[in-house]
Amino acid sequence: MAPTSLQSTYKLVSGYEIPVVGFGVYQTPPDVTEQVTRKAIEIGYRHVDSAKYYENELESAAAILNSGIDRSKLFYTSKVPTSCMGYEKAKKAIEESIAAAKGLGYIDLMLIHAPYGGKEDRLGAWRALVEAQKAGHIRSLGVSNYGIKQLEELEEYIKNGGGGQITVGQYEIHPWCPRNDIAAWLQKRNIVVEAYSPLVQATRMKEPVLQELAKKHGKTEAQILIRWSLQKGYVPLPKSVTESRILENTQVFDVSLSDEDMASLNFNTHEPVCWDPARDCKI
Template identity: 65%
Template sequence: MGYEQTKESIDLSLKAAQVDYADLILLHAPYGGRAAREGAWRALVEAQRAGKVRSIGVSNYGVHHLDELEEYNKGIGGKIDVGQYELHPWLARPDIVEWLQKRNVVVEAYSPLVQATKMDDPLLKTLVEKHNRSPAQILLRWSLQKGFVPLPKSVTDKRIEENAGVFDFELSEEDMQTLNTGEYHHVCWDPTVSKD
């Protein structure tokens, strides 16, 4: 975080990757305090204007951080293109998702498969049987129907292929409601709750 550190990090990243620009750069977490967040964001906005990055965004920012950034953007003319969060039926973050979608921010969902910790959950098993799909396919379909860009992780060829097979079926409204758990169960860290 911070203006100079972020400027330097952008340039070092481009140099290390041996490219002239990046498609997307995100601020990974809201830590460091308001001044550091604003400085880092200003460096991203400047990099975008200079053609060093096409899209900019944030990851793991809470609504209070997003409100703060939106206010700051009024003065510098920046725009959040992408918001990246841990999102799945056990951590749907309706407040954050609503904030982002109201502003046409692309919502990326990391850990959409809940790091395989819920594959035997009874709610999921019912839908697996109903649709004759894998638990991962049901979770990815949920994410897509929510309007998210899911980022599943696998190193197994068979699972990667299976994860791509989610465009020939849909979950019904009833199915989607079944997966509306209302739970707050994160499998990663959760900086969105940081008060700093």
């Protein structure tokens, strides 16, 4: 069943709750990040998705701190960058992310941003995350852009005593890049699937099928795409610095796509608009 409001949550395997829509801040300039993120929280978002690579962790955390909303009701994510794979580098990067978010008390979710670096470095980065989690700095752990090969590698490491749990897998996912195999692998294990670039960076808004659905339901093309993601059981991470669109992206809980509607967005294609480590990483 699709979630019913912006404040709806999914239960992570770690036991914590994650809001069903996140506010993405990728490529949001640091000098406007706090302002637009505070506006998003004011509108109703309770989930902010940042990363060390984005260079706006401090501003994202400040928006949460200055929002006037109780910290326990807000969810904050960051990520270990690809330049910091391996135990020692990841440990330092995690410490820096924790420092940037120190006023928050903890980071709700921290992901490995991509599986580059090889097996030893991937598992080393995971070990650093597990240590930070045990120290109380991070609540839940996950990965981003991992292919099934890397997911199975990490799953085996955890089963053999490596510690931690994969609670979230974050990927570019939309009708033109559905990643059904990876999503099925994750959902079989009750791992929450997050979808970044759910609006395809506005490159598909003139697709006839999308325009037809928007007209049928009295919604924008962006709203249809977010609704598609929600009905798949994913956590979409739309981003915008425009207040009207930040609001528009939340107005998706009063519409339901039929099975026929969903099927019309089922394309036999793999056309990402971002990088694609899940396929490109071969080691």
